[in-house]
C-alpha cells in the first residue's frame with residue numbers, strides 16, 4: 039500500500055477536511071498546553087468514573103457527531119437541490135449517506151441518550167453512582183474510540199459506501215474491495231462492546247440500587263424506559279456482534295457466511311442486521327418517551343396520566359419490537375405467510391404507541407401548562423411523531439410496501455420518527471436537565487430561535503420528500519434529470535435543510551451564551567419538578583446525596599415539597615464510600631482502537647502484537663485492589679452548607 | 687437458609703426419580719422402538735427439555751430467594767428470544783423464493 043492509498047487524495051473537499059482536522063488537533067494541543075490544563079483534563083475527565091461526568095462526555099461526543107452527521111446531510115441536500123448537479127459524484131454520495139446514517143444512529147442518537155441516562159438515572163433513583171462505575175468509564179471510552187475510528191475513514195483509507203445497512207453482496211470483498219467496509223465492521227464492533235456493557239450496567243443499577251422504598255411501580259417514568267431500553271440492548275446487540283463478526287471473517291479472512299460463492303447467503307445478513315436493527319429503533323426512541331413523560335408532567339404540574347398503562351405499553355413495545363424485523367425486507371421474496379405475519383405484528387406496535395400519545399395528551403388536559411423550551415419540544419414532538427407513525431403504518435402493509443419500499447417516502451418516514459423521537463427529545467432533555475448538569479439554565483429566548491428554526495426547517499426539509507417519494511424517486515439517488523419534475527420540491531427541501539442548520543447554530547450559540555452570561559443562581563430545583571434528581575444541588579456534589587433519600591410514593595420529592603418535609607439534619611450525615619478514578623478504561627479503549635485500526639488495514643501481525651495491550655489491560659484490572667475512598671462527614675457538611683439553606 | 691432445607695427433602699427425592707425415569711425412557715426409546723429417526727429425535731428433545739426443567743426447579747431452586755421471580759422472567763425471556771431468532775430466521779430464509 040502506498041501513501042496515496044493510505045490517505046484519501048484527489049478530492050478538494052477531502053483535502054480541505056484533512057487540513058482542517060490537522061489544524062484543529064494541533065490547535066487543541068496548543069490550547070490545552072497554553073492553558074496548563076493537561077493535569078485537569080486527566081484527573082477530572084479522562085480517568086473519571088463519575089456517572090455525571092461520563093454522561094457529559096457522552097453528550098459532548100453526541101453533539102460533535104450531530105455536527106458531522108448534519109454536515110453529511112447538508113451535503114446530500116445540496117447535491118440533490120437541483121437536477122444534474124455535479125457537486126458530489128455517485129461514489130462520494132454513497133459514502134456520504136453511509137457515514138450519515140451510521141453516525142446519526144450509532145454515534146449521535148445512542149451517546150446522546152446514554153449520556154442523559156448516565157447523568158440522570160442514578161440521581162433519579164437516589165443512588166451514588168451506577169453499579170459498576172469503572173465499567174461505565176470503559177463503556178464510554180470504547181464507544182468513543184469506535185466512533186473516532188469510524189470517523190477517520192473518510193480521510194484515511196476511504197469511507198464505507200454500502201449504506202448504513204451494509205447489505206451483502208455489495209458489502210462483500212468482491213464488490214467493495216477497499217478498506218471502507220472494514221471500518222464499518224470493526225468500528226461498530228468496538229463501539230458495540232461499550233453499548234452492551236452499558237446495558238448490563240444500567241439493568242443492574244436500576245434493579246439493585248434504587249433508594250429504599252422505591253418499588254418498581256414507584257420508579258419515575260424515565261427510569262422505567264431506561265430499564266426497558268437496556269433490556270432490549272442486552273437482547274439485541276449480541277445479534278449485531280455476531281453479524282459483524284461474520285462480516286469481518288468474510289471480508290478479512292475469506293469465509294463465506296454472506297457470499298453466494300461456496301454456499302453462503304447474503305439474505306442471512308439482512309435477516310441478522312434487522313433482527314438487531316429494528317429493536318435498535320426502539321432502543322433510541324424509548325428513552326425519548328421517558329424524557330417527554332418527565333417534561334410533560336413537570337410543566338403541566340400534574341401526575342403523569344395512566345402511569346400503569348404507560349409501563350404496560352413500554353413493556354409491550356419491548357416485546358413486540360423483537361417480532362417485526364421483516365418489515366424492512368418485505369420485497370426480498372419471502373413467502374406470503376411470512377409477510378402477512380410481520381405486517382400484523384408491525385401494525386400492532388401502533389397500539390401501545392398510541393396509548394402513550396393519549397396518556398401525554400391527558401396529562402396536559404386541565405394542567406397549568408408552562409411553555410418553557412423543554413415543554414415546547416415535547417409539544418412539537420406529538421404531531422410530528424404522529425406523522426411518522428401514521429406513515430409507518432402505511433409502510434407496514436406488505437402489499438403496499440412494494441410501492442413505497444426504498445423510496446424517498448421511506449426516508450421521509452424514518453426521519454419523521456427519528457428526529458421528533460430522538461432529536462426533539464434530546465433537546466427537551468438538555469433544556470430540562472441542563473441546570474442540573476451545569477448549575478445554570480440555557481437561555482430561553484435564544485431557545486425560541488433554536489426551537490422555531492429547527493421545527494420549521496425540519497418540516498420544510500422532510501415533508502417534500504414524502505411527495506417526491508410517492509412520485510417515484512428512490513432513495514440513495516445521487517442525481518436526477520429535470521424531466522422528472524422533482525426539482526422544485528427537492529429545492530424546497532434543501533432550503534429547509536439550511537433553516538434546520540440555522541436552528542442547530544442557534545443551539546450552539548445558546549450554549550456559548552449561557553456558559554458566559556447565564557445566571558448561576560438557579561437553586562437545586564429551578565423548574566419546581568417532581569423527581570429525586572432535583573432534591574440535591576445543581577450541579578450535584580460528586581457523592582450525589584448527602585443522605586440517601588427514602589421513598590414511599592411516586593414523585594416523592596414533589597409530595598415532600600407539598601408537605602413541607604425537605605432539608606437535612608446534621609446528625610444524619612455519615613461517611614460516604616466512593617469509587618476511585620482509574621486510567622485502565624482509557625488505556626484499554628485506546629488498545630482496542632489500535633488493534634482495530636490495524637485490522638481495518640488487514641495488517642495482521644501488528645494487530646496481533648497490539649492485542650497484547652488489551653490483555654495487559656485485563657490483567658491490570660484483575661489485580662486492581664483499589665476499594666475506593668471515603669468522604670469525611672466534615673467534607674460532606676461543608677459541601678452541603680454551601681448550597682442548602684435548610685441544614686439543621 | 688430457605689425453608690426447602692427443613693424436613694424431609696421431598697423435592698429432591700421426586701426430582702431424583704423423575705430424572706432417572708426420563709433417562710431410562712430415552713434409552714428405551716432409542717433401543718427398543720422402531721420409530722423413524724425424526725420422531726425419535728423429537729421425543730428425546732422433549733424429554734431433554736423436561737429434564738432441564740426438573741433440574742432447574744427441583745435441584746437448583748430457581749424460584750427461591752429474593753431473585754426467584756427475576757430468574758423465571760429471565761429464563762422465559764431468553765427462551766423467547768432464542769426461539770424467535772432461530773425459528774424465525776429458519777422460517778424466513780427457507781420458505782421464500784429460496785424454496786423454489
Ligand code: HEM
Nearest residue numbers: 111112114135139142143147201202203456513514515535
Ligand atoms: C439533521 C438533519 C438531517 C438531514 C438534512 C438528513 C438528510 C438525509 C438525507 C438527504 C439522506 C439520504 C437520502 C437518500 O438519498 O437516500 C438521509 C439518510 C439517512 N438519515 Fe438523515 N438527515 C438528517 C438527520 C438524521 C437523523 C437525526 C438521523 C438518525 C437519528 C438520520 C438517519 C438517517 C439514516 C439512517 C439514513 C439512511 C442512510 C442510508 O441510506 O444508508 N438522519 N438523511
Ligand SMILES: [Cu+2]
Nearest residue numbers: 316319365366
Ligand atoms: Cu423496523
